[in-house]
Amino acid sequence: xxxxxxxxxxxxxxxxxxxxxxxxxxxxxxxxxxxxxxxxxxxxxxxxxxxxxxxxxxxxxxxxxxxxx
Amino acid sequence: xxxxxxxxxxxxxxxxxxxxxxxxxxxxxxxxxxxxxxxxxxxxxxxxxxxxxxxxxxxxxxxxxxxxx
Amino acid sequence: xxxxxxxxxxxxxxxxxxxxxxxxxxxxxxxxxxxxxxxxxxxxxxxxxxxxxxxxxxxxxxxxxxxxx
Amino acid sequence: xxxxxxxxxxxxxxxxxxxxxxxxxxxxxxxxxxxxxxxxxxxxxxxxxxxxxxxxxxxxxxxxxxxxx
Amino acid sequence: xxxxxxxxxxxxxxxxxxxxxxxxxxxxxxxxxxxxxxxxxxxxxxxxxxxxxxxxxxxxxxxxxxxxx
Amino acid sequence: xxxxxxxxxxxxxxxxxxxxxxxxxxxxxxxxxxxxxxxxxxxxxxxxxxxxxxxxxxxxxxxxxxxxx
Numbered sequence: 153x154x155x156x157x158x159x160x161x162x163x164x165x166x167x168x169x170x171x172x173x174x175x176x177x178x179x180x181x182x183x184x185x186x187x188x189x190x191x192x193x194x195x196x197x198x199x200x201x202x203x204x205x206x207x208x209x210x211x212x213x214x215x216x217x218x219x220x221x
Numbered sequence: 222x223x224x225x226x227x228x229x230x231x232x233x234x235x236x237x238x239x240x241x242x243x244x245x246x247x248x249x250x251x252x253x254x255x256x257x258x259x260x261x262x263x264x265x266x267x268x269x270x271x272x273x274x275x276x277x278x279x280x281x282x283x284x285x286x287x288x289x290x
Numbered sequence: 291x292x293x294x295x296x297x298x299x300x301x302x303x304x305x306x307x308x309x310x311x312x313x314x315x316x317x318x319x320x321x322x323x324x325x326x327x328x329x330x331x332x333x334x335x336x337x338x339x340x341x342x343x344x345x346x347x348x349x350x351x352x353x354x355x356x357x358x359x
Numbered sequence: 360x361x362x363x364x365x366x367x368x369x370x371x372x373x374x375x376x377x378x379x380x381x382x383x384x385x386x387x388x389x390x391x392x393x394x395x396x397x398x399x400x401x402x403x404x405x406x407x408x409x410x411x412x413x414x415x416x417x418x419x420x421x422x423x424x425x426x427x428x
Numbered sequence: 429x430x431x432x433x434x435x436x437x438x439x440x441x442x443x444x445x446x447x448x449x450x451x452x453x454x455x456x457x458x459x460x461x462x463x464x465x466x467x468x469x470x471x472x473x474x475x476x477x478x479x480x481x482x483x484x485x486x487x488x489x490x491x492x493x494x495x496x497x
Numbered sequence: 498x499x500x501x502x503x504x505x506x507x508x509x510x511x512x513x514x515x516x517x518x519x520x521x522x523x524x525x526x527x528x529x530x531x532x533x534x535x536x537x538x539x540x541x542x543x544x545x546x547x548x549x550x551x552x553x554x555x556x557x558x559x560x561x562x563x564x565x566x
Contacts, residue, residue, distance in 0.1 A: 169517075194296070199289050333425070348423070351396055401521075419559075
């Protein structure tokens with residue numbers, strides 16, 4: 153499946169913290185550069201994610217804000 | 222200001238494409254790793270963004286999906 | 291690519307309205323049931339969407355609200 | 360109340376899975392076509408949702424991505 | 429219609445800036461307290477919004493970030 | 498840090514309800530005007546939020562819907 157989301161950053165699962173409904177998953181997308189995701193626990197299971205898995209962090213462009221110092 | 226968004230990826234503005242209301246801004250957050258953002262044109266102006274500026278791509282964790290091949 | 295978004299509704303493109311940065315795309319996902327999407331114009335082009343194309347409307351569960359009458 | 364969200368799909372609650380803060384609610388919006396929502400548990404209670412209730416799945420157009428196979 | 433979004437701030441339309449696809453609408457929700465919204469131009473038209481209209485700014489709780497100084 | 502999100506409403510933390518992964522935080526942004534946020538529990542901890550803290554509710558304009566009665 154090819155998706156309209158402009159951002160798909162390839163990485164490796166560093167940690168998975170499951171809750172009752174959601175799970176927090178951290179992906180390392182470049183050395184030292186981590187992205188944190190909250191998805192449903194059901195989705196994390198469906199994707200077969202475990203620590204060390206390859207995965208993409210996918211973000212719709214309209215959900216990316218910008219900031220400056 | 223310190224924000225709750227878990228993801229703030231530091232990078233450099235590569236391009237800015239303005240529309241009537243929104244602008245598309247591309248940030249390079251690691252060599253060859255780009256993140257695309259849609260923000261209001263007013264925000265892009267307020268932040269003083271130009272090509273070459275330093276900026277952070279900020280994403281709330283609940284807006285990050287995961288995908289596997 | 292298999293994505294964590296819980297919702298992927300298959301349908302047919304009914305209309306595409308391009309703006310400077312974004313495009314509005316309407317998908318019919320069941321007879322008489324339409325879903326409207328705003329994606330970047332670049333994404334609409336990348337996906338090769340035209341009226342009559344098959345496409346999926348993909349929505350992260352945390353972006354679905356519920357309402358009652 | 361009339362809302363700007365372009366998408367309001369009428370359906371029937373199929374399941375409700377409560378967590379500590381959020382609840383996952385599945386709505387059938389057409390025969391065999393389900394939409395999954397994560398809302399706060401407080402909202403699910405406020406709306407009086409139970410399995411079998413009529414409800415609308417409401418999605419802002421900017422939160423709908425598109426995908427093709 | 430009663431919606432699951434936890435936040436519905438009542439206010440008055442201060443300005444409407446239309447683009448090709450989207451419109452930017454500013455609502456004053458308390459004296460001197462403004463909220464800016466981007467909705468589709470079609471939605472702004474459907475709701476009959478004009479400067480001076482009463483309107484609610486509706487935000488899903490999962491789309492509210494927090495920040496501290 | 499200066500962020501592109503158009504909405505940053507200053508207020509006071511009224512309540513914090515922690516779950517396994519997320520926390521629900523209510524901010525009073527004007528007398529009697531509350532905004533509810535769902536952020537990760539880790540973020541709530543990182544920001545040092547407690548009842549009575551000053552905090553900003555930050556919302557990207559594309560995540561604000563409008564409604565009329």
